[in-house]
Amino acid sequence: MPALERPEDLTLTRSKLRRTLGIAPRKRQSYSSLSRPQARPLQPFKPWLQWQWPISLTIRSRRSRFAARLNSGVRCVGDFMQYRKTKAHETHKLQVQQAFDFAVTVCHAMPLLQAHLQEVAAGTASLSAPHYFSPNNSPTALTASITTFEERLSSYLLLSLFSFYEAFVKAAIQEMFDFHGGAEVFIELAQRREKARVNTAPSQRVQAALDKMRVYKKGKEERYQKHSVVLEDEKYRFPTEILSFYGVRMLVDRHKNLKAHAIPDIIEHGLLIPLSDNEKREFNRIREQRNKIAHGKNSSLDLRAVSVANDHFREMTFRINTRLVQNFFVIERYAS
Numbered sequence: 200m201p202a203l204e205r206p207e208d209l210t211l212t213r214s215k216l217r218r219t220l221g222i223a224p225r226k227r228q229s230y231s232s233l234s235r236p237q238a239r240p241l242q243p244f245k246p247w248l249q250w251q252w253p254i255s256l257t258i259r260s261r262r263s264r265f266a267a268r269l270n271s272g273v274r275c276v277g278d279f280m281q282y283r284k285t286k287a288h289e290t291h292k293l294q295v296q297q298a299f300d301f302a303v304t305v306c307h308a309m310p311l312l313q314a315h316l317q318e319v320a321a322g323t324a325s326l327s328a329p330h331y332f333s334p335n336n337s338p339t340a341l342t343a344s345i346t347t348f349e350e351r352l353s354s355y356l357l358l359s360l361f362s363f364y365e366a367f368v369k370a371a372i373q374e375m376f377d378f379h380g381g382a383e384v385f386i387e388l389a390q391r392r393e394k395a396r397v398n399t400a401p402s403q404r405v406q407a408a409l410d411k412m413r414v415y416k417k418g419k420e421e422r423y424q425k426h427s428v429v430l431e432d433e434k435y436r437f438p439t440e441i442l443s444f445y446g447v448r449m450l451v452d453r454h455k456n457l458k459a460h461a462i463p464d465i466i467e468h469g470l471l472i473p474l475s476d477n478e479k480r481e482f483n484r485i486r487e488q489r490n491k492i493a494h495g496k497n498s499s500l501d502l503r504a505v506s507v508a509n510d511h512f513r514e515m516t517f518r519i520n521t522r523l524v525q526n527f528f529v530i531e532r533y534a535s
Contacts (some may be wrong), residue, residue, distance in 0.1 A: 204374070205478055287370035288520040294363045295509065302356055305348070313345055353500035354492045357508060361459075361489045364512040368465070369457050372450070377525045382451045388532060389447040396436050405433045459486055466515070472522050481511050 318324035319338050328334040344351075379385040401409065408426040415423075430437070450469045453461060463482055467474045486506045492498050 213220050283524055285374050285520050285523060287367050287374050288516060290370065291363055291367040291516055295360065295512075298356060298359045298363070299509075302352060305352055309345060309348055312341070316342055316345075349501055350499065353502050354498050356502075356505050357485070357498075358489060358492055360505070360509055360512055361485060364516065365457075365459055367464065368462055368519065371523055372454050372465075372469075375523050376451070376454075378528050379531065383452070386447055386451060389444045392531075392534065393436070393441060393444040396434070397441060401435070402433060402485055402532060405430060405435055408433075409435075417486065459489075466519065470519065470522050470527075472518055476510070478515075479527045482515075485511065 263329075315324065315327065316338050319326050326334070326338055328434060329336070373382075376385050378383040408429040411426050412423060446469075450465070453465055453469070457465065462475055462485075463479050466472050488498055488500065488508075492500075
């Protein structure tokens with residue numbers, strides 16, 4: 200049989216083969232304008248979510264080539280701004296990943312140890328010597344530890360995850376201070392900008408609007424709104440804006456001696472990240488569990504509860520990182 204050199208030869212050979220084997224040729228269907236099939240309706244947008252530990256989310260769509268990858272910072276392809284990750288968030292991700300890797304290693308090793316102890320009890324093997332410890336543990340003591348290993352592992356893992364989150368919040372804010380030259384420089388910057396605006400003599404237009412805003416009278420709300428627009432156009436500093444400098448000082452002072460119970464307050468009122476009541480209760484619940492473990496009380500934890508706590512920490516670290524990079528990592532020293 201001659202070698203096939205062109206695609207047309209392959210098509211002809213297939214046709215000849217069908218005739219040789221007595222197979223009826225395929226019929227080509229011709230559609231009239233009335234029997235022509237209708238076009239398929241457009242399918243609704245169905246994103247595909249692909250999850251990869253510890254915080255990696257890929258969104259893809261059949262109808263679009265848009266792909267967004269959220270990896271502890273916002274990184275989108277298209278018209279979306281690309282945000283970088285703070286060093287504190289990178290460190291937090293690495294610490295959490297290493298902690299869970301160790302937990303997985305322990306969960307792999309524990310069934311093997313249990314099988315080995317059964318062989319020792321049956322007399323078919325001798326107890327292996329441990330690494331880095333003297334071989335003084337009896338098979339009975341090791342068997343008793345196996346029965347409570349999940350609770351112990353969960354407790355130690357929760358202690359680590361809470362410490363990692365607490366350290367992340369403090370390190371992320373400190374990284375923001377360092378971006379602006381340090382905490383004291385950040386305070387001086389806020390003070391200089393606020394004094395420069397407050398001590399500026401008001402223009403005639405501003406003064407005229409202020410004279411109409413000194414006394415509140417019911418029924419003149421529209422007039423007050425009109426004068427407020429004038430003050431905003433003239434970049435007049437309202438009382439709450441003037442007090443923002445004091446907020447910078449408070450943030451620096453709270454950060455120096457940051458306690459775990461103050462984390463929701465500094466997130467919500469310092470960084471202006473909205474927190475729901477459920478999120479606050481969840482953090483306080485985890486904090487109480489951490490305190491019980493640290494004080495030697497029974498926690499009755501399992502790895503599923505640890506995973507739920509880690510979901511909360513993962514969500515919060517992502518939101519804090521995004522807020523800081525988007526709104527606080529901006530060069531301000533040259534602003535008037």
